Amino acid sequence: MAGVLQPVLAGVVTALVGFASSFTVVLAGLRAVGATETQAASGLLAVCVASGASAVWLGLRHRLPMSIAWSTPGAALLVATGPVAGGWPAAVGAFVVSGLLIVAAGLFPPLSRAVAAIPKPIAGAMLAGVLLPLCTAPVRALVEVPALAGPVVVVWLLLHRFARRWAVPGALVVAVVAIASTTPPGRLGGAGLGPVFDPTSPAWSLPALAGLAVPLFLVTMAAQNVPGMAVLTGYGYRPPFGSALRVTGLASMAAAPVGGHAVNLAAITAALAAGPDAHPDPDRRWIASVTAGVGLAVLGLGAGVATTLVLLSPPVLIEAVAGLALIGALATALTAAVAEPDAREAAVVTFVVTAAGVTLLGIGGAFWGLLAGGVMLLLFRRRPERPVPPDRRSEPEQGEKPERGRSLESAFGAARTDGAPRD
Known part of the structure; x- marks a missing residue:
């Protein structure tokens, strides 16, 4: 019994932390692309069920602690993208296509390797640009609603320490108390207690596919699936990457018609279930991910x-909680963006264009930021030096160039889709 209790408790903590730390980001993202209150609630329920079912299946099937979560960076992308051409049905269609691309990455190894080969600085800069608008929300909240936001930020700082x-x-608990204490009781009594599934027939729009589906796929792969894989390999596991992509991609497609945007390997909470705190025996930690x-x-x-x-709270207050949840992710993304000198300018261009949030031809800023950074990197790539004659190779080179920016594939030691990590 003692051998089961520890991983079960670790799984409960993983679920609570994973849900409470970022469900506000999901709701903000779904509302941003056109979901109604009911559709946003349906979408949150859909990604919870899809993530849970995927984690149970993968854990029982492979006996590995493969934690699954919704795509938090993907939800932040929805906030940055805003309304898409075709409205909410077009957004649902983009969710379906994004899930299909994840399945394709699991079926065709070259596709997943191509995503992992995106230069790490460019991928980090795009993610940082997506996260920046939400991460500035705590500052705006302190100015607009200081009496509500102040205690939230103070509690976050103390607990963060x-x-x-x-x-x-x-911080979320403090925000809920603040909302409840400033809301008339009658309005709180109107909260729906039962689960809600509100299906929407997907629509297809080229701007939505290019501006939302493709960036959502790339962000989910680069910021969740690849790092999630790295966490598991770091703890000594050899997880089947292809199987994880196929299962989460199919789960994403199933959740999309009821509002779910994307599910994937957990990156932020993965260590809670895969680390030694879950159980001293690595072969027992899968119980934590299933729980x-x-x-x-x-x-x-x-x-x-x-x-x-x-919905009862000031919008900036909930955005502030979401922004606090993403501060760590923003720091990691910015560090990756500027780590390699040769790609630094291209990364900054990617970050600026993405953070600007411009929409051109109905396509959001994340796509244009990735495109601008890629073009910048190609145009200003330094040419390799000419080979040194054999008789001069022992002489030290003057002005030797630093190593070029590594791709996500090399940085994370991305695994082949058959589950065997690269050597």
């Missing part, structure tokens, strides 16, 4: 209440 994993959930999957699906049943509380 002394109990980091509970920082965002603690987390069940817990996340159960927590999704309260999506209606969560959505109502979010």
Whole structure:
């Protein structure tokens, strides 16, 4: 019994932290691309159930702690993208296509390797540009609603210092108390208690596919699946990457018609289930990821209440909580963006264009930022030096160039889709 209790408790903590730390980002993203209150609640429930079912299946099938979560960077991308041509049905269509691309990456190894080969600085800069608007929300909230935002930020700072994993959930609890204390009781009583599934027939729009589906696929792969794989390999596991992509891609496609945007390997909470705190025996840690999957699906049943509380609050307050949840991700993305001197300018161009949030031809800024950075990198790539004659190779070279920016594939040691890590 003792051998089961520890990973079960670790799984419960993983589910609670994963849900509380970023469900506000999901709701903000779905509302940004046109979802109604009911559709946003449906989408949150859909990604909870899809993530939970995927985690249970993969954990039982492979006996590995393969934690699954919704795409938090993908939800931030929805906020940055805003309304798409064709409205909410077109956004749902983009979710379906993004899931299909994830399945294709699991079926065709060259596609997943191509995504992993995106230069790490460019991928980091695009993600940083997507996250920046949300991460500035705490500052705006302190100016616009200081009485509500001040306690939230103070609690986040204190917990971030002394109990980091509970920082965002603690800030969320303070925000909920603030919302409840400033909302008339009658409005709180109208919160829906039952689960809500609100299906939408997908529509197809070229701007939505280019400006939302493709960036959502790239962000989910580069910022979630590849790092999630790296976390598992770092703990000594050899997870089947192709199987994970196929399962999460199919789950994303199934969740899309009811509002789910994307599910993937967990990167942020993966260590809670895969690390030694889950269980001293690595062969028993899969119990934690399966428990987390069940817990996340159960927590999704309260999506209606969560959505109502979010809608009753000042929008900037919920955005502030979401921004606090993404501060760490922004720091990691910015570090990756400027780490390689040769690609630094191209990364800055990617970041600036993405963060600008411009929409051209109906296509959002993430696509144009990635394109601008790629063009910049190609145009200003330094030519390799001429080979040194054999009789002069022992002489030191003057002005030797630093190593070029590594791709995501080399940086993370991305695994082949058959699950065997690269040597």
